[in-house]
Amino acid sequence: MPLPSDVDVAIIGAGAAGIGAARALEASGLRVILLEARDRLGGRAFTRQLENGIVFDVGCGWLHSADKNPFVAIATRLGFDIDRSRPHWSQQTFNIGFPQHEREAYLREMEAFYARAEKAAEEGPDRPASALLLPGNRWNAMLDCVSTYINGVELDRVSIYDIDAYEDTEVNWRVKRGYGALVAAYGATCPVAFDTQVGLIDHAGARIRIETSRGTLTATKVIVTVPTNLIADETLRFSPALPDKIAATRGLPLGLADKVMLALDDDGEALPRDGNLRGSTTKVGTGTYHLRPQGFPSIEGYFGGRFARELEDAGEGAMAATAIDEIVALLGSAYRKKLRPLSSSRWAHDRFATGSYSHALPGHADDRAILATPVDDRLFFAGEATSPNFFSTCHGALESGIRAGKEALATIPVRAA
Structure with missing residues (x-):
């Protein structure tokens, strides 16, 4: 106008x-x-509509705290269907790279970490969340990695007061x-x-x-x-x-969290719908992967923090190449021919966001x-x-x-x- x-x-x-x-x-x-x-x-x-009906939310993709989220009612009024199934990160669909007993051990440590952070925030003073990691703990790298997805940065740059203030009802849905x-x-x-x-x-x-x-x-x-x-x-x-x-x-x-969408040129039956795959449980710089989101023939990769910035700085194709390499290392060499880059975000290089x-x-x-x-x-x-x-x-x-x-x-x- x-x-x-x-x-x-x-x-x-x-x-x-x-x-x-x-x-x-x-x-x-x-x-x-x-x-x-x-x-x-x-x-x-921002949503991109890709081939084969694939929906790619380049930015925010989840109705977090959906039981309190006003966009749920807005979606209903505007005729947008909502996928109310459990998010991929809340369930383990198969044991490749992350056996069930290890996942249970990680979840216990994650709960203990956030309990320590909550207690430390109540007692004060404020300090980096990384101070609550236990020296030598097997899960420190993964806790730090998950922080890059949640906060866009590693734990050394996150206030424990901020962690304590954030409200999450753990109800997470998607807009189809x-x-x-x-x-x-x-x-x-x-x-x-x-x-x-x-x-x-x-x-x-x-x-x-x-x-x-x-x-x-x-x-x-x-x-x-x-x-x-x-x-x-x-x-x-x-x-x-x-x-x-x-x-x-x-x-x-602003922290940094980036996504890449890969086409899965396969019937997909070997991979679970809305499945979850982690590139590594021992490195901070790694991706997490949403398999066949909403049943689409695709895999959505997610990177955060310093690693996401390194991939952005490396150029347009670096994120997809890294995602494919990590997925192939877990699922086998046959997947190298089944995966193709479709789209990705580069929020640090977006001059209206950075x-x-x-x-x-x-x-x-x-x-x-x-x-x-x-x-x-x-x-x-x-x-x-x-x-x-x-x-x-x-x-x-x-x-x-x-x-x-x-x-x-x-x-x-x-x-x-």
Whole structure:
């Protein structure tokens, strides 16, 4: 749509948080615009439809805490079917590379680790989660590896306060047509200016002036929903400067979690539907693999942390090649001819994200509340990094946007009829 010259509320970013804010304001009668740097809705929620009907959620893919997740009701209203089967990581479908007795031992240690982290967080002070690993423990590498999937970073960069604050009901479902597709459908009615990158928010005057790649507009209120890295590195700038916000985002950097989708050129009967396979249980730098997700003829690989960044930096084909090598090492050489790269994410190299989702560095868990606090009742902040308990999730982003939208609305005088 054309860029308006003046609005009541400008929302920066049309991901789940921005859409949540816009939907919270849609019945207000206010002039609202979403300013989105990309040419699509969803931000870090993005679905690609691949060959043979394969659905690939390049970003968020799971309805975490589905029994509390508002996107479940949204999916029902919009006619999106939900797969309520247990997630692949919660069950062991066969013993290749990870026998049942080893898995049980790992799960016991994982529960013990998180119990230690919870106790340490209650007793204080904050410290890196890696401090809770037991020296010489057989499962330390795997605990660190799983952290790269959960947090996007290894345990040495994760606050134990943040771990304790995160809420997980352990109910995890999938949107059959894709989580990203659901988010985009929910935002379809919102007024959006695409390909509009915001560089400066000047809040010195009576009207807030917003400089974008398509021109300048003014607003009464602004809701900022961009990823933390873009504020931290001042890709998005404020005038007057907001040093507290910059400091908070630097304490809440984006970790990295990447995916690769491989076609499985086989009838697939030898592999279980929604099966699970781990590249290694003794290395931090390894992948985990979702076999035949939703029954599709494919394998979805997942990498996190420093290893994911190394694979991104190595070039487009490195992630798929590594995934195929690890799968072949476990399933046999016949699979080298059965697997083909289809698609992958490279979130660290995405200039509008530069990462996947936030984690609080040790000593910085309070930065989530600092980032979420409005400035002068004119600037409001949302995004998964501002969620107190559902950070790193799409529904956490949505709820934060709704919260920011309501905050902005509460500061606008009621207009006379």
